[in-house]
Ligand SMILES: [Ca+2]
């Protein structure tokens with residue numbers, strides 16, 4: 001029982017880390033000028049995020065940071 005709990009916890013941790021890495025890779029891929037933010041132009045391949053950018057741009061700097069991108073990927077429905 002205890003081993004099974006530990007195993008599932010490890011599995012969750014691994015999948016969480018994989019997601020975090022995946023988010024960073026996707027973000028870097030979209031961040032063409034590598035300034036650490038996604039502009040409206042850089043979101044051209046992400047029409048859904050581009051359209052709802054105001055919703056995810058929580059600090060209102062007109063750009064999507066890695067954190068905001070992560071929120072988008074984990075909370076979008
Ligand atoms: Ca950029």
Ligand SMILES: [Ca+2]
Nearest residue numbers: 057061063065
């Ligand atoms: Ca922002």
